[in-house]
Amino acid sequence: MEIEFRLANIDDLPALLALENQCFASDRLTPRSFRWMLAHAHASLLVAQRDEQVMGYALLLFHRGTSLARLYSIAIAPQARGEGLGARLLERAEQCALEHERAYLRLEVRADNPKAIALYERHGYRRFAQVEDYYEDHASALRYEKRIVQRPAGKARSVPYYAQTTDFTCGPACLLMAMAALRPGCEPSRREEVRIWREATTVFMTSGHGGCSPQGLALAAWRRGFGVRLHLSTDGPLFLDGVRQANKKEVMQLVHEDFCAELQETDVQRARGPLDLPSVLGEGGLVLVLISNYQLTRTKAPHWVLVTGCDDDFVYLHDPDTDHARHRQALDCQHLPVSHGQFQRMSLFGGKKVRAAAVVFANR
Known part of the structure; x- marks a missing residue:
């Protein structure tokens, strides 16, 4: 049966949690996080469904006031791997970002996940940073970005980042x-x-x-x-x-x-x-x-x-x-x-x- 794509709703929560536990050993989204993403976050949670079973999801967060979206998480059920579903979900996520008037999509991927890295690079994502000790098991993350509105991009200056440590500084x-x-x-x-x-x-x-x-x-x-x-x-x-x-x-x-x-x-x-x-x-x-x-x-x-x-x-x-x-x-x-x-x-x-x-x- 053909895969169908749609936005998730609260009734999908048990299936999403089961998929999360199948796909990730750590850094899992909790029931509370999923509920918040579905009900309150400035976000879109896309699911891929076949025979009324959730085969995968892609979670997008939108940064208010900017043209930036973040692919916060993507997961594919073991029985659906090898069918190109990851690529299709990624394309759907990009389309969703465009519909929300976002021009850039950013994401993180484990440095020891060559299949996911290859997927993103095939789809035109550019690596721009590496973050050590990013995940719960201390693995590194690679940061990727793609300009999904295809126009020539100017270069932002190299400026070190410093986060304010108080509400007033x-x-x-x-x-x-x-x-x-x-x-x-x-x-x-x-x-x-x-x-x-x-x-x-x-x-x-x-x-x-x-x-x-x-x-x-x-x-x-x-x-x-x-x-x-x-x-x-x-x-x-x-x-x-x-x-x-x-x-x-x-x-x-x-x-x-x-x-x-x-x-x-x-x-x-x-x-x-x-x-x-x-x-x-x-x-x-x-x-x-x-x-x-x-x-x-x-x-x-x-x-x-x-x-x-x-x-x-x-x-x-x-x-x-x-x-x-x-x-x-x-x-x-x-x-x-x-x-x-x-x-x-x-x-x-x-x-x-x-x-x-x-x-x-x-x-x-």
């Missing part, structure tokens, strides 16, 4: 990544992450610790010997609208004015016009951009990301927030392809549609 994490890329031997560290935050924070936010202002991050980079150009659509402090208490607003205003006074004593450049990413990147700069996190996580919070490259179709970002609760890992947050339209939308923050970016260069 996205800006310092981005600056650390830029510094490491621009100055070999400049190693990111948590001590330096917190030190930059202390220098650049605006002190208060709606609750808890405050984020970093573009002026504060510019000063932190300048003090470390880097050239900086600020692109701002407003001269005032950015986050006052999110603070209710008058005394907190007063402190934030004072901090902002102090940053501005310090900037007057530096050669940090300031620009009002739109940011020309190709030109800036061509000059050798790296760009810290303030975005609204709503496009990525559906939470209305300011967030700093680092632009690592762009081409005619996409802007590529390092997002320092790995957000493990959403089955994301550090490698899922590197060189994220975001369409130019998506990037323009996410780089407008707040009701006043504020734009803020800090371009960092190797030398002043």
Whole structure:
């Protein structure tokens, strides 16, 4: 009987668990994980069925706000192997990613699984990383990527990745990544992450610790010997609208004015016009951009990301927030392809549609 492909539903859970146990000795998806994928995740779970039996599945995760999909897991029942079902599921997964307007598909495969590696490479997947000690049994993983929208791809710059270690240090994490890329031997560290935050924070936010202002991050980079150009659509402090208490607003205003006074004593450049990413990147700069996190996580919070490259179709970002609760890992947050339209939308923050970016260069 011919194989049929469809989206899974909760009634498939027993068959999916049985298949998982047949195919994998470790790193198995749990019943809870399957339920979450089926009911809540930004994902698609495809099943291949014959004679009302599940012969295989492919699980896709979609990275919100980007053009990236991840093939999280693929499994084929032992009795269905050797029939080309893996290739057919992979093709279905790519088609599903295209239907969700994704242009890139990424995946991991065990380094000791030559059959799976050969399958992906036959289908045009490009290896771009190896991760040691990735699986529960300490085996290595190979990371593969395919651009499924077939257009010439620009190259993202080689930029070391550093994940923020607190909820409020996205800006310092981005600056650390830029510094490491621009100055070999400049190693990111948590001590330096917190030190930059202390220098650049605006002190208060709606609750808890405050984020970093573009002026504060510019000063932190300048003090470390880097050239900086600020692109701002407003001269005032950015986050006052999110603070209710008058005394907190007063402190934030004072901090902002102090940053501005310090900037007057530096050669940090300031620009009002739109940011020309190709030109800036061509000059050798790296760009810290303030975005609204709503496009990525559906939470209305300011967030700093680092632009690592762009081409005619996409802007590529390092997002320092790995957000493990959403089955994301550090490698899922590197060189994220975001369409130019998506990037323009996410780089407008707040009701006043504020734009803020800090371009960092190797030398002043």
